[in-house]
Structures are given as C-alpha cells and as structure tokens.
Amino acid sequence: MMKSLDLTQGFETTTSAPTVALQGASRHIWSCDGIEFVRDDFPLDGASCLFVRAHPSAGGDEFRIFLGGKHLLRRCGGVGGWLLEPEAQDKAVFWLPRLPALRTLDGFGRITAEADATLTDFVMNDSGASAAYRLPDEQSLDFVVWRLQPSAEHSADMEFCTASTLERKPFFIYASHSATRSAADFYSHLVHGKVYGACWAWPKKLKICDELDALSLHMIACALGHSTGKRLYRLLRRQIVLALLARQEADGSFRHGEWTDEYESHNRLINGALQLLASEFEIAPEPAIADALKRIANFISTQVDQTAAGPWFLHDSLEQSEEGMRHYPLNWERGQWLGKSTTNLLILNTHLDCMLALARHGTVCDDTTYAALFKSAEGSLRTVMSARPAEWLFRRLLSIIKLSLLPKAEQARLPLGARALKRFGWKYVIPRWHLIRRRFPRLAMPDGYIERSLGQADFVHRYHGVHLMDFERLLACPGVDAKDPQWTAISDGLVHFGVTSRVPLLWKESEASKDSLAFWAEGLYRRCLRTNADSDHALLADAVLHLHDAGLGLPPSLLGGNGEILPPHLVTPTPSATDERLWVINLGNRDEASLLVVNTATTALTIAFERGPDSGVSLPEQTIAARSWALLRALSAPTARTIGSTANIAPSNPFLTPPQPQ
Structure with a gap:
C-alpha cells in the first residue's frame, strides 16, 4: 500500500493565520492524513520552502512524492543538491537541497536515529516526476524542497549552478564543531523547519535543536549574501529567523535536553538566539523580532545566582536546584565561595556570554532595563578574576601540567626527568586539580591560563580559545573601556599562554579538541580588530593554517558578517x-x-x-x-x-x- 503527495498541493494549500509572520516572510504549519507540513513563504522573492514529514500512520509502507509537468533533473554543482527545471522558462524551478531521510524522534523532538531513505521507484516523463521511498515502522520520512519563480536578476544558473570559491569554502559551525561547504549543507541542520545541531550530542547521542548553530548559519548566510548578491542566501537567512521565532517558548526561553530527559535549557545557546535576532533586527527592524528579543533578554536576566560579589549567570537550568543537579552528567563540586549557591558551578564563559547578550539587546533595542545588571555582573567578574591565592603553588603545578599540553612529538622528546614530571602531572596533579582549587578558589592562573569553572571536577584546556574570544568581545562591548587594564591584561595573558604552551598544536592533533582552534582563531580575529598589531595578524594567520590543516573551516565571524562586531551599514x-x-x-x-x-x-x-x-x-x-x-x-x-x-x-x-x- 502506498501513500502519495502532490507537491503542488503542498505549496498551494491555504491555512489559517501563519504561525510566524514577518515582513515578506511567513511560516505555516499544518497536518493532514498522517503527514506534517511546514511551509515558509517569501512572496516578495517569489519563493516558498516546503518541509514534509510522513509518519507510518500516513498509511502504507511506501511514500510517493509527485510533481506534475515535464522537468529536467539537474545536479547543482554550485550550491549542492538538485534542480527540477520546467520545460517552460516562465515556470517555477524546484530546488532539492538534500535527498529524503528517515528519522526517529523522541517525545521532545530530539533525533535519536537517522538514515538515508531507500528509493524504491523513480519516474520522469512528460507528465511529471515521481519518487517512491520505503516508510519503515517507527520512523518518519523527512523531505524538503524549494519552489522559486524565475527572475531576470536571479537566474537558476547564477543562483544554483555556479559558485565562487568563497561559497565552496568550509565554514565552522559553533556548537556542532562541524563545517558547512555549500548552501545545501544548511539542511544538515534545518530539519522539518527547526535548526538542529549536526552532531550526536554527548552523553545521550541525540541531535538537539541548537541556537548557536543557527547563529553560525545566519552569519554565513549574511556574509555570503553580501559577497555574492544571491537571493538564495537572503532566503536562507530569513528562514533561520522564522525557525527560531517558531521555536521560542512563551517565557522567551528555548529548551534543549542535550544532557537529560528533564529537557534542560542551556543559556549559551539561548544567548545565540538573542545575538542572531539582534543582527536580524538591525538588518530588518520589525515588531515581531523586537518582541522576541525583549522576551529572551527578560529570561536571561532571571538566570542568575546572587553571590556576595554580585550576580553570576548560570550555565543551564539544572544549576537552579539540588534536584536538577542530581541529573547533571558530569562530576561536580559543591562549594559556597563568595557566598554562591552550592549548585552554581561558576562557569566563566556562560557568565560572560550572558552579560554580552544583555548588552547587545540594550544596544540594538535602545533599552537600558538591564544596564545595572550588566554593571553588577561585571563587578562580580572582576572579583572572581582578581582572586589569586597560593600563587607559588599554582605556578609550580601549572608548569608541570604544561608538559602534558605540548604536541605529542615534543612530549616524546622530553628528557627523562621532564617525562617523569609529566607523568606525575597527568597521573596525580590533573585528577586532583579541582580539589586543589576547592581549597584555594580561583579561575585566573599564573602565566595567563584561565580555568573554565570552579565547580566542575576536571581540567579543561579546550576552553582557552573560548576565553580569549569572550574577553575580546567584552573589550569591544559598549559601556566597557576598551583599554581597561584588567581585561586587556587577561587577553594578553591568554595569548601568552597559548603561544608559550604550544597547546594549539595539541588541539590540532586531537579529534576531541581540534574544534578549540576555531575559537582560538576567532579570539585572535577580534583581538586584531582591537589592536591592529602585526604580531596579532601573524598569530591569526598561523591559526588559520592550523584550521586548514585540521580539516576545519573558518569561523563565520572572519567573513566580516558578524552583527555583534559590525552593524549592517558598515559591512x-x-x-x-x-x-x-x-x-x-x-x-x-x-x-x-x-x-x-x-x-x-x-x-x-x-x-x-x-x-x-x-x-x-x-x-x-x-x-x-x-x-x-x-x-x-x-x-x-x-x-x-x-x-x-x-x-x-x-x-x-x-x-x-x-x-x-x-
């Protein structure tokens, strides 16, 4: 038994009011006979995108997709995917960025399994084109197709079948730690109208919705749109905005369930949504985006633990209670340093990121509601980063740990005494690092190194590049003195440690940590914008070579399209x-x-x-x-x-x- 779908009907079905409506863009969601539809319409561009999800309940063990009329099937050598071009030049073309896929989802919409769909029949003739796929039990078939009306300014050849070398470059995706290499690769993330991470998230091996990946894709689309003039990238950019607005919860938050079935939220991902929508608002200001920004900012402002030093932003919703932390997937340390709650892990990068998200909202929306909270949070940051107990002890311990951060070949060439110290470091010092820091609380270490957290029971050198990126973001933030000696000294120290420890070469060798190179490069990029120093340009160029050698792409900010750095009129x-x-x-x-x-x-x-x-x-x-x-x-x-x-x-x-x- 087979279920069939005429794509023309999917594109022409009228529904009630759209789920999301923007100027020149809207999203419609409906279902019929076991088939779920999401359609994004862009009438000013003569374009629509249709997501189709067929469940086994649609009836039958096969699902056929049909498009009437004579078409030519053509592989898109430029942006990836396939084109269905009509015989008549005044008719719409159809772009298929990816072949249909089978997916299994849990009750939260997280993807638990994924595979290519099996083609059982394919026909192309004068009456139309059709393809049939197997529809196994317990799996859904996902399919996406664009319909675009012809345009003298944007021909199918120019939009889809040619591409500049820049369009074919790999670009790093923040949370998935993967890379896109074409416009079609966006649909490794855009799944049935939502933006997912393209990796199987630890520890449950799930694909989750991810606003940091959405931010990466939005920046890539902005930059490539500027550089190529193609309407395709404008459409992709607006589609990502629709996807975020449709997923936002009433309280302004986004939930993820990356770690637990408590379906916890992660604030750095939510900050990514704010940064994305802030950039979009500067490009195309409209009330729906302003309202979404206001609700996100309000939610972020509540994600704090009031310490004796001031407010500290939490990393995720589990930190809000002892009950939540029972589900935490990592070992963690209770502590009440500076009067913090025992469940506050004092995670540095998320605190900085929340501060910067609220500052961006204030700048873009001309809203001073959270200015006092920002200044208080900066004050607590100063207190935490000023703590330097037991300097003599940490200097000696870190000199031992640094032996384990050398490239593997250099570790192997160490003299016998140094190898013995290195073994002592990874066998005894690193496993007890969190216990030593519990006794002598501090994040800022000698020689420029900074730890990520006080409460996590580990040693995390992989965040060194993230810290450089975030402190450079802080120095560029309105309301912060770009010459503040405490923050500039921290940036200088982070660069010093990265160069002298040679840890970027260790990252380059490891699948588990090579993504750190991308954040290191972005930190150096932002530092170059501030210092304009030849020494920083040389370090950035060196980092780009490391990214190339490691098979990673450029962080999208390096294309000059990051709205946090430059407003649209200066790009x-x-x-x-x-x-x-x-x-x-x-x-x-x-x-x-x-x-x-x-x-x-x-x-x-x-x-x-x-x-x-x-x-x-x-x-x-x-x-x-x-x-x-x-x-x-x-x-x-x-x-x-x-x-x-x-x-x-x-x-x-x-x-x-x-x-x-x-």
Missing part, C-alpha cells in the same frame, strides 16, 4: 580569491577596507579575486610565499613589506575575474 563584502587555496579574512569595514589573505598551499600563489560586489580594495599583482600571508589595506600610497607580508593599497573594485560555472 563590506568579503572577496572571493580565484585560487581556493587562498583563505581570505575580512578585517575591514566601509570606512577602512582590510583583508588578511593566507596562502594554505605549499607553493607560492598570486593574489587575484573573482568578480563580485565591491569590497573597497584592489591590488597590484602580488605573490604570497607558501604557508604565508599578506595584509591588504586601503591607504593613500601603495607600499609593501614582508613579515608574513603586508601591503597597503588604494581602494577600488578588486574583483578581476568572473566566477566560472562549476
């Missing part, structure tokens, strides 16, 4: 290098163009850019040595010098070569 497009081995980092804005170009190849390469929107820089022909870099700046007089390599150049259109069909 300048990132040009696409003609040679894919050149990685381009956008350090500039509309007032001052600046590009860091890194040669990841083992041979010298000449800088040249494909034709595209004006980024504000051009250059004479210049060669970058193997595994080196060039800094291109728009200044009045062209000069050049070499450290990695730095060139100053006058502004004009830099794109010299049109993109070639792929």
Whole structure:
C-alpha cells in the first residue's frame, strides 16, 4: 500500500493565520492524513520552502512524492543538491537541497536515529516526476524542497549552478564543531523547519535543536549574501529567523535536553538566539523580532545566582536546584565561595556570554532595563578574576601540567626527568586539580591560563580559545573601556599562554579538541580588530593554517558578517580569491577596507579575486610565499613589506575575474 503527495498541493494549500509572520516572510504549519507540513513563504522573492514529514500512520509502507509537468533533473554543482527545471522558462524551478531521510524522534523532538531513505521507484516523463521511498515502522520520512519563480536578476544558473570559491569554502559551525561547504549543507541542520545541531550530542547521542548553530548559519548566510548578491542566501537567512521565532517558548526561553530527559535549557545557546535576532533586527527592524528579543533578554536576566560579589549567570537550568543537579552528567563540586549557591558551578564563559547578550539587546533595542545588571555582573567578574591565592603553588603545578599540553612529538622528546614530571602531572596533579582549587578558589592562573569553572571536577584546556574570544568581545562591548587594564591584561595573558604552551598544536592533533582552534582563531580575529598589531595578524594567520590543516573551516565571524562586531551599514563584502587555496579574512569595514589573505598551499600563489560586489580594495599583482600571508589595506600610497607580508593599497573594485560555472 502506498501513500502519495502532490507537491503542488503542498505549496498551494491555504491555512489559517501563519504561525510566524514577518515582513515578506511567513511560516505555516499544518497536518493532514498522517503527514506534517511546514511551509515558509517569501512572496516578495517569489519563493516558498516546503518541509514534509510522513509518519507510518500516513498509511502504507511506501511514500510517493509527485510533481506534475515535464522537468529536467539537474545536479547543482554550485550550491549542492538538485534542480527540477520546467520545460517552460516562465515556470517555477524546484530546488532539492538534500535527498529524503528517515528519522526517529523522541517525545521532545530530539533525533535519536537517522538514515538515508531507500528509493524504491523513480519516474520522469512528460507528465511529471515521481519518487517512491520505503516508510519503515517507527520512523518518519523527512523531505524538503524549494519552489522559486524565475527572475531576470536571479537566474537558476547564477543562483544554483555556479559558485565562487568563497561559497565552496568550509565554514565552522559553533556548537556542532562541524563545517558547512555549500548552501545545501544548511539542511544538515534545518530539519522539518527547526535548526538542529549536526552532531550526536554527548552523553545521550541525540541531535538537539541548537541556537548557536543557527547563529553560525545566519552569519554565513549574511556574509555570503553580501559577497555574492544571491537571493538564495537572503532566503536562507530569513528562514533561520522564522525557525527560531517558531521555536521560542512563551517565557522567551528555548529548551534543549542535550544532557537529560528533564529537557534542560542551556543559556549559551539561548544567548545565540538573542545575538542572531539582534543582527536580524538591525538588518530588518520589525515588531515581531523586537518582541522576541525583549522576551529572551527578560529570561536571561532571571538566570542568575546572587553571590556576595554580585550576580553570576548560570550555565543551564539544572544549576537552579539540588534536584536538577542530581541529573547533571558530569562530576561536580559543591562549594559556597563568595557566598554562591552550592549548585552554581561558576562557569566563566556562560557568565560572560550572558552579560554580552544583555548588552547587545540594550544596544540594538535602545533599552537600558538591564544596564545595572550588566554593571553588577561585571563587578562580580572582576572579583572572581582578581582572586589569586597560593600563587607559588599554582605556578609550580601549572608548569608541570604544561608538559602534558605540548604536541605529542615534543612530549616524546622530553628528557627523562621532564617525562617523569609529566607523568606525575597527568597521573596525580590533573585528577586532583579541582580539589586543589576547592581549597584555594580561583579561575585566573599564573602565566595567563584561565580555568573554565570552579565547580566542575576536571581540567579543561579546550576552553582557552573560548576565553580569549569572550574577553575580546567584552573589550569591544559598549559601556566597557576598551583599554581597561584588567581585561586587556587577561587577553594578553591568554595569548601568552597559548603561544608559550604550544597547546594549539595539541588541539590540532586531537579529534576531541581540534574544534578549540576555531575559537582560538576567532579570539585572535577580534583581538586584531582591537589592536591592529602585526604580531596579532601573524598569530591569526598561523591559526588559520592550523584550521586548514585540521580539516576545519573558518569561523563565520572572519567573513566580516558578524552583527555583534559590525552593524549592517558598515559591512563590506568579503572577496572571493580565484585560487581556493587562498583563505581570505575580512578585517575591514566601509570606512577602512582590510583583508588578511593566507596562502594554505605549499607553493607560492598570486593574489587575484573573482568578480563580485565591491569590497573597497584592489591590488597590484602580488605573490604570497607558501604557508604565508599578506595584509591588504586601503591607504593613500601603495607600499609593501614582508613579515608574513603586508601591503597597503588604494581602494577600488578588486574583483578581476568572473566566477566560472562549476
């Protein structure tokens, strides 16, 4: 027995009021005969996207999808997926970013299993195209397709079948620690209208909804939209916004259940939703987004533990009670340092991130409601980061621990005495690190190292790059002195420890920690924006080479499309290098163009850019040595010098070569 669906009906079905409505974008959700539909409509762009989920209850053990009319099936060599192009040029084209998938979901909507659907029949003829798939018991079949009306400005060839080298670059996704390599890869995350992480989250091996991944995708879509002019990226950006607004709960929160069946919420993910919507609000201000921002900010403001030093933001909802912490998946230490609650793990990165989220809301929405809370939270941060008990003890212990942070080859070459100390460190010091810090509470360590938490029973060097990123974000935050000696000293110390310990090389060697390189690179990127120092440019270029070697992509902020860093009117497009081995980092804005170009190849390469929107820089022909870099700046007089390599150049259109069909 087979159940069939005519896609035309799915696109033309009228429903009651939309679940979410924005200017020029709306979401409709309905179900019929065991089939669930989510449709995003963009009438001003002549586009709609239809998500289909067929349950076994739809009837039968097969599910057939049908599209009437004669179409040509074409693989999209540019952005991925497949096109169904009609015989008549004035008819809509259909883009299939991914083939149908089978999924098993639990009662919270978390994905517990996933596999490609099995094709049982495929027909294309003059009357239409159809494909049939097996529909096993206990699994649902998910399918997504776009319908786009033809446009002289945005042809199917230009939108889908060609791509710049920049579009084909890997871009790092924050929470999944994975990378996208095409527009079609967005649908590894966009599942039946929600944004999921693309990894099986520890410890339950589930795929959960994840607003930090949504933030990454939104930034990529913003940056590639600026750089290519394609409407596809504008549509993807708006679809991600619809997905978040539809998932937000009445109290402004988002829930995740990453760790437990308590379906706990994680505040750093919720902060990602606020940052995303704040960026969207600056691009397209409208009441629905303003209301969502207000509710998120109000929720975040309640996620605090009042300590003797001031408010401290919690990491997740489990920390709110002893009952919640009984479900915590990691070993943790009770403690009441500075009058904190015993369940407050004093996690640094989430406290900083919540502060920054509230500050961003205040800036974008011109709302001072949480200004006093921000200043109080900054005060508690100062108190915590100033604590330095038993300096002599920690200096000696950390010098021993640092031996375990060297690259494996260097560890193997240590002299016998140093190897004995290293063994003592990983066997006795690191397992007792949390006990020592319980006796002498502190997060800031000698030599610039910073621990993530006071309550978690572990040693977590993987967050070193996150700390650099977050303290640089703090230094760029309105209301914070960019020259504050305490915060600049912390940033300097984090860089010092990263360089002298050589821990980035250890991250690079390990599947479990190589994602740390991406946060390290983003921290250095933000530091370059603040210091404009050649030494920081060199460290950033080195980090980009590590990312390339580790098979990771560029953090999306490095494309210059992060709204927390630059408002929309100052964003300048990132040009696409003609040679894919050149990685381009956008350090500039509309007032001052600046590009860091890194040669990841083992041979010298000449800088040249494909034709595209004006980024504000051009250059004479210049060669970058193997595994080196060039800094291109728009200044009045062209000069050049070499450290990695730095060139100053006058502004004009830099794109010299049109993109070639792929």
